[in-house]
Amino acid sequence: MPAKTNDLKSALVLGCSGQDGLLITESLLKQNYQVVGLSRNKAIENLTIPSNKLNQKIQIEKGDIKDPTILKRLIEKFNPNEIYNLAAQSSVGISFKKPRDTIEGIVNGTLNILEICRELTYEGRIFFAGSGEIFGNTNVGATINNHHQPINPYSIAKQTSFNLVKIYRESYNLNCVTGVLFNHESSLRNDNFVTQKIISGAIKCLSDQSHILHLGNIDISRDWGWAPEYIDAIQLITNAPILKDHVICTGKLTTLESFIEIAFNKLGLDWRKHVKSDKTLFRNSDIKKNYGNPDELFKSLGWKAKTGVDELINKLIEAKLN
Numbered sequence: 001m002p003a004k005t006n007d008l009k010s011a012l013v014l015g016c017s018g019q020d021g022l023l024i025t026e027s028l029l030k031q032n033y034q035v036v037g038l039s040r041n042k043a044i045e046n047l048t049i050p051s052n053k054l055n056q057k058i059q060i061e062k063g064d065i066k067d068p069t070i071l072k073r074l075i076e077k078f079n080p081n082e083i084y085n086l087a088a089q090s091s092v093g094i095s096f097k098k099p100r101d102t103i104e105g106i107v108n109g110t111l112n113i114l115e116i117c118r119e120l121t122y123e124g125r126i127f128f129a130g131s132g133e134i135f136g137n138t139n140v141g142a143t144i145n146n147h148h149q150p151i152n153p154y155s156i157a158k159q160t161s162f163n164l165v166k167i168y169r170e171s172y173n174l175n176c177v178t179g180v181l182f183n184h185e186s187s188l189r190n191d192n193f194v195t196q197k198i199i200s201g202a203i204k205c206l207s208d209q210s211h212i213l214h215l216g217n218i219d220i221s222r223d224w225g226w227a228p229e230y231i232d233a234i235q236l237i238t239n240a241p242i243l244k245d246h247v248i249c250t251g252k253l254t255t256l257e258s259f260i261e262i263a264f265n266k267l268g269l270d271w272r273k274h275v276k277s278d279k280t281l282f283r284n285s286d287i288k289k290n291y292g293n294p295d296e297l298f299k300s301l302g303w304k305a306k307t308g309v310d311e312l313i314n315k316l317i318e319a320k321l322n
Contacts, residue, residue: 010034012080014065014113015087016058017041019188020129023231024084029057036078038071040064040087065109072116082238083126085113091192092133095154096284106157107164114168114176125175127238128165131158132182132223132249132292141223141251141293144180144244151285162245169243179237182249182292185312186227187319194256195224199316202263205274213274216281218256223291225250226307226315236301249292250305262313 011028015021016037028035035058063070065087075083088105089095095102110128117126135142136149150156161178168174189196194215201213225248233248264271298304307315 008032008034009082010036010078010080011082011084012074012078013037014083014085015039016060018086018090019186019227020086020231022188023186023228024086024234025058027231027235035059036061036074036080038063038065038074038087065112066105068112068116071112072120075116075120075122079124081124083113083117083124084234084238085110085126085128089154092152092154093283094192095152099153102153103157107160110161110164114164114174117174117176118168118172123175125238126177127234128161128176128178130162130178130180130245131155132180132247132290133287134159134162134180135290137288138290141249141291142247143293143296144247151287152283166245175243177237177243178245179234180245180247180292181230182223182225182247182290184225184227184230185316187316188227195259195316198260198263199313199320201274202267202269203317203320205264205269206267211274212276214276214278214281216278216283217286218260218275218277220286221253221255221289221291223249223252224254224259224309224312225305226312229305229307233297233303236303240301244300246297246300247292247294248297249294251292251294252309253289253291254309259309259313262310263317266313266317
């Protein structure tokens with residue numbers, strides 16, 4: 001690809017209308033990047049976005065990463081310094097209902113990006129969003145070298161994406177890397193995600209004492225972090241002197257029951273009066289415990305999570321009330 005003549009750095013954000021896409025777009029714009037975003041089905045100006053000026057500073061293209069034609073056109077035309085792939089379906093629950101769409105979107109999308117960049121001899125950096133779900137149940141915090149035990153369509157697709165990125169980095173010398181993200185939340189999540197479902201339900205119970213919040217299995221534990229902090233880690237990994245896959249996590253394990261209790265307590269409510277664990281909402285298979293070990297990322301690049309689950313819940317409640 002031809003060398004850039006513009007001094008400003010540029011980035012292509014795939015999946016710019018999702019939580020992570022919006023957050024990284026805002027972060028890049030604050031650093032004076034030129035940003036081009038690809039969104040599958042929505043105009044960014046119709047979304048709740050961190051900055052009301054965002055839609056004035058980003059060029060939006062509509063399309064799907066499963067379509068290699070639009071990807072090739074964008075990469076050829078803009079030749080960005082960095083590409084962030086934050087696209088495709090990201091809900092484990094939905095992946096059970098739509099396994100074909102989930103696997104095709106993640107796996108084919110990853111392969112399209114990698115193969116196009118290889119064909120174009122793209123020299124920039126490429127980040128792929130991985131998932132801690134690939135490790136399955138973890139009795140200790142997972143490092144990047146932990147054995148993979150995917151047990152749902154989403155994690156199977158993410159495992160394949162992870163392996164493809166590694167092959168293209170090691171066999172084709174492509175500057176690509178995966179950040180294996182554990183659960184990370186913000187007010188930009190929708191109610192398909194259990195954390196937002198809990199916050200929305202607790203607030204509804206505040207105004208309607210008879211309301212019952214139906215949830216699936218609450219006897220699970222996860223590593224929940226604050227998404228805006230994870231955006232910093234993503235950029236550190238992408239621009240590191242030596243490209244390595246990394247786990248992005250807090251290293252702290254919290255039960256879903258504790259998450260519920262904290263959220264309801266903050267609103268002065270007894271969760272036991274309002275929450276029903278409904279077996280009809282249980283997944284066909286579910287991970288009991290899933291958390292990571294952040295030590296290597298801190299050792300290599302100096303990043304660690306600062307927001308604990310208590311503060312995270314505070315932030316989610318404040319955002320929803322406002």
